[in-house]
Amino acid sequence: MNKKYSEKAFQVLTYSTSLFTIIALLAIIYSLFKEGLPLFNKVPIFDFLFGCNWYPTNVEPEFGAWTLIVGSLSVTIGALLIGIPLGLGSAIFISEVAGNCLKEIVKPIIELLAGIPSVVYGLFGMSFLAPQIRNWLNLDTGLNIFSASVILGIMIVPIVASMSEDALSSVPKSLREAALALGSTKMECIFLVIIPAAKRGILGSIMLGVGRAIGETMVVLMVAGGSAQIPQGVFSSVRPLTSTIAAEMGETVIGSLHYQSLYALAILLFLITFFSNLITEFFILKRERK
Amino acid sequence: MKSIIKSVAPMLMMLLAFSLNAETKNQITCTGSTTVLPIAQATAEVFMNNHAEINISVRGGGSGVGIASLQNKTTDICNSSRPLKSKEISTAKAKGINPIPYAIANDAITIVVHNSNLLNNLSIKQIKDIYTGNIINWKELGGANVPIVVISRDVASGTYEVFNDKVLAGAKVIGSAQLLASNNAVISAVSNTPGAIGYVGLGYLNDNAKLLSVNKVTPSELTVKNNSYPLSRKLYMYTNGKAKGIVANYIGFIQSDRGQKIVVEQGFINIK
Numbered sequence: 001m002n003k004k005y006s007e008k009a010f011q012v013l014t015y016s017t018s019l020f021t022i023i024a025l026l027a028i029i030y031s032l033f034k035e036g037l038p039l040f041n042k043v044p045i046f047d048f049l050f051g052c053n054w055y056p057t058n059v060e061p062e063f064g065a066w067t068l069i070v071g072s073l074s075v076t077i078g079a080l081l082i083g084i085p086l087g088l089g090s091a092i093f094i095s096e097v098a099g100n101c102l103k104e105i106v107k108p109i110i111e112l113l114a115g116i117p118s119v120v121y122g123l124f125g126m127s128f129l130a131p132q133i134r135n136w137l138n139l140d141t142g143l144n145i146f147s148a149s150v151i152l153g154i155m156i157v158p159i160v161a162s163m164s165e166d167a168l169s170s171v172p173k174s175l176r177e178a179a180l181a182l183g184s185t186k187m188e189c190i191f192l193v194i195i196p197a198a199k200r201g202i203l204g205s206i207m208l209g210v211g212r213a214i215g216e217t218m219v220v221l222m223v224a225g226g227s228a229q230i231p232q233g234v235f236s237s238v239r240p241l242t243s244t245i246a247a248e249m250g251e252t253v254i255g256s257l258h259y260q261s262l263y264a265l266a267i268l269l270f271l272i273t274f275f276s277n278l279i280t281e282f283f284i285l286k287r288e289r290k
Numbered sequence: 291m292k293s294i295i296k297s298v299a300p301m302l303m304m305l306l307a308f309s310l311n312a313e314t315k316n317q318i319t320c321t322g323s324t325t326v327l328p329i330a331q332a333t334a335e336v337f338m339n340n341h342a343e344i345n346i347s348v349r350g351g352g353s354g355v356g357i358a359s360l361q362n363k364t365t366d367i368c369n370s371s372r373p374l375k376s377k378e379i380s381t382a383k384a385k386g387i388n389p390i391p392y393a394i395a396n397d398a399i400t401i402v403v404h405n406s407n408l409l410n411n412l413s414i415k416q417i418k419d420i421y422t423g424n425i426i427n428w429k430e431l432g433g434a435n436v437p438i439v440v441i442s443r444d445v446a447s448g449t450y451e452v453f454n455d456k457v458l459a460g461a462k463v464i465g466s467a468q469l470l471a472s473n474n475a476v477i478s479a480v481s482n483t484p485g486a487i488g489y490v491g492l493g494y495l496n497d498n499a500k501l502l503s504v505n506k507v508t509p510s511e512l513t514v515k516n517n518s519y520p521l522s523r524k525l526y527m528y529t530n531g532k533a534k535g536i537v538a539n540y541i542g543f544i545q546s547d548r549g550q551k552i553v554v555e556q557g558f559i560n561i562k
Contacts, residue, residue, distance in 0.1 A: 052465075057445040059460050067465065126475065131482040141439045141483050143468060226444070226469035237468050247444035247471050 032270060036263030039063070043257075048264060054228040054239075056248065056258040063261045065268065067228045071238030072214055072269070074231055075224055078149025079156060079213040084206060086153065087160025091202075094161070095168035096190050107165070114158035122222035125151040130223060139235050143225035146234045151219050156209035163208065167201020168194055207280050211273050217242040241265050316536050318346045319365045322356015325448025326369035326525050328556045329395055333544045336552060344536055360528055361385055366537050368528040371397070371448050372455070389528045394544045396559035398492040398514045398522035399452050402477065402499040404484045408433045411503045414520055417457050420487060423464035428485065440467040441479055441488035449473065453489055456521050473557075489521075493557020514559050525558070 040048070043063050051064020094107050129150065130142030171194050179189040195202070225237025226247070245262050252259040320330050327350045334346040349355075349365075360368035361382050374382075374389055382389050401412060409431060412420075419425040420438055429435045442463050443450040454460075463469075470476050473494040480486040481498035488499075492509060495501060501509070504520050513519040533541050543549045550560040 053462075055445075055462050057454075058462060127478055134483065140437050140485055141468065141479070143479060221471050222475065226471075227466050228469070229465040237466070239469060243471075247469065 029270070032263060032267050036260055036265075036267045039257065039260035039264045043261070048261075049268075052230065054244070056261055061257060063257075063264075065241070065265060067230055068239055068241045068244050068265065069268065070230055071220075071224065071228075072240040072242070072272075074145050074234075074238055075148045075152060075220055075240055076210060076213040078145055078234065079152030080206070080210065082149055082153025083156035083160055083209055083213070087157045087205070087209070088164055088202065090157065090161040091164035091168055092190060092195075095165045096186070096194065107162075110158050110161050112158075113154065114162070118155065118216060118218040119222075121151050121155055122219045125219060125223035137235070141225060141237060143223055144235045144237050145224065145231055148220050148224040148238075149234075151223055152213045152216055155216065155219065156212050159212055160205045160209050163205030164198070164202045167198035167205070170201070171197045203280060207277060210276055214273060215242060215269065217246050221246055241269050245269075316344045318344065318367065318537055318540055319349070320346060320367040320369060320527075321349045321359045321365040322354075323369040323371045323448060323525070324350050325371040325397065325451070326394070326527070329525070329544070329553055329558065330369055330527075332552045332556055333549050334540075336548075337540055337543050341536075341539075344540075346540065357382075357528075360389060360530060361387055363387070363530070366529065367541070370526045370528060371451060372523065373526065374528065387530045389530065390532055391526045391528055392533065392541050392545070393524045393561050394527050394541070395525040395550075395553045396514050396522060396561055397452070397525055398509050398519055398559065399449055399456075399489045400492055400495055400509050400521070401487065401489050401502045401504055402480050402495070403487050403502060404480060405498070405500045406434075406484050407500055409502065411506055413505055414457055417487075417504070418459075418461060421458060421463050421467065422461050423466075436485040439483050439486040440464060441476055441483075441486055442467045442469050443473075443476065443489070444469045444471055449489065449491055452521065452523055456523075491557050492559065511559055515561075524561070 048063055048065055049069070050066050051062065052066050053062040053064045054067060055062045090106070090110055094103050094110075098106060125147055126143070130144075130147045132142070133139070133144075133147050133150075134142030175193055175197055176189060179193040180186075184192065220240045221243035224240060224243065226239045226243060227237035228239045228244075229236065231238050245265050248258070249262055252262065320334065327348065330348045334348050338344060338346055356365065356368035356370055357374060357378055359365035361378075362385075368389070373391065379389060401417060403409065407428065409428070412431070416425065416431060421440055421442065423440075425431060425438065427435065427437055440463070443453070445454075468479065470479060470488075473490040476488040476490050477494055477496060477499055480488040492514070503509075507513050507519045509519045509521070514522040527541055527544070529537060529541070532538075544553070545561065547562075550562060554560055
């Protein structure tokens with residue numbers, strides 16, 4: 001009887017913990033939409049999404065978020081171009097190529113990168129990397145998409161590497177042995193057998209990386225330059241959604257149009273990550289399950 | 291388990307006692323202006339250390355927020371980085387509020403460029419032309435043939451507020467301008483970008499960037515105090531009617547030598 005009771009209590013406990021996270025999520029969604037949606041009574045949604053002028057405090061304020069959306073997407077894509085090859089490469093090295101001893105050294109070092117606070121990455125980027133890049137490439141400014149992408153790329157390496165490495169390591173030994181027994185080389189075995197078998201985990205790690213890159217605030221605030229413009233190339237400054245919210249929320253009057261517009265930006269960010277997760281979940285992973 | 295309860299219970303009771311106590315304390319609320327915020331916070335800390343019975347709560351949120359709170363009688367002191375507009379005063383008077391200003395500090399922003407820049411002076415009009423994108427190369431102003439990298443502050447900062455007020459006069463900063471989040475970020479970006487121009491509070495100047503005079507006036511304690519430097523202003527605290535009791539004590543403390551020393555430490559200029 002007593003055992004049954006504790007069993008039940010345990011069930012209720014785990015149930016309520018998972019319920020709590022769902023409630024937190026719903027509360028976040030509710031507050032975003034409650035504060036952000038009233039903006040669209042005053043600003044047409046089309047002007048908000050595709051307008052190129054972001055002048056929220058001007059006498060005649062303009063709330064065109066297109067430049068900010070492009071800013072967020074450009075640094076995220078740049079970060080992925082740098083972070084995925086580095087992360088996947090390290091994952092393959094740790095899981096398949098490195099010997100046990102080397103593995104024990106390399107893995108913790110890469111995971112250490114994940115523990116560095118983002119503001120430290122930002123400082124490194126702002127005061128060291130950006131001036132160096134400006135000097136090497138003889139640019140007008142070092143605070144640009146390229147610098148921000150490099151830093152964000154380094155930040156997502158540990159996420160991609162450690163999750164992909166878990167996925168690669170959990171591929172059954174029998175698959176490797178079969179591939180090698182059929183005469184494939186190690187490289188063929190890795191690329192034709194192990195990676196396809198671990199695809200789901202690898203994709204998951206990349207999606208987490210996307211989430212991290214698009215949601216990162218401090219680094220882009222410090223390194224991306226903060227120009228609300230459509231970039232002309234990878235060496236232009238941009239102003240991502242996150243840094244706009246962080247920089248401007250401080251002094252807005254609660255309930256004002258500017259305040260609502262920042263919440264509307266947050267809704268946008270939320271929708272972007274939500275749908276990118278949904279798309280991977282439903283299309284890519286579902287197809288694989290069949 | 292019992293020992294945990296034993297150790298937690300007294301702490302909870304202390305917390306409860308503390309919060310009850312706080313309500314009976316003499317309370318001052320102080321609202322508005324991100325620019326004045328550091329002064330209000332730093333002086334409130336010292337003042338509360340010396341007067342344990344007084345509790346000062348400082349809130350930021352823009353000069354506009356402070357003025358609205360004063361009009362609605364939800365704050366004792368309204369911090370403002372500008373004098374009240376006549377319309378704001380008449381709205382307050384209509385509600386039976388009589389705003390009285392107390393100047394607590396002088397503030398100035400300075401125009402900085404990279405140390406390699408050949409220029410020493412810019413007029414307000416030239417600065418405006420640079421920030422609105424009419425002048426895009428230093429050679430147009432007699433400098434080297436280097437494209438200008440315009441660095442501004444995010445629109446929510448008090449520093450931007452002065453710049454907007456005194457230089458732009460409502461015009462829009464060009465979209466390609468970099469908007470940075472702090473005075474230090476601006477100094478750092480200017481110091482390692484040869485074509486850069488930026489503006490920072492007077493207290494943040496250092497040797498890494500070159501200071502320009504504006505309309506041929508170099509910013510200094512003297513030119514700010516006698517108002518000849520064009521990019522300077524006074525910071526105020528407003529009260530409803532003449533400040534009385536502990537509010538008067540607190541404002542008096544900020545205006546005293548000790549308080550003004552804190553003002554200077556926060557990067558502003560004293561009013562003495």
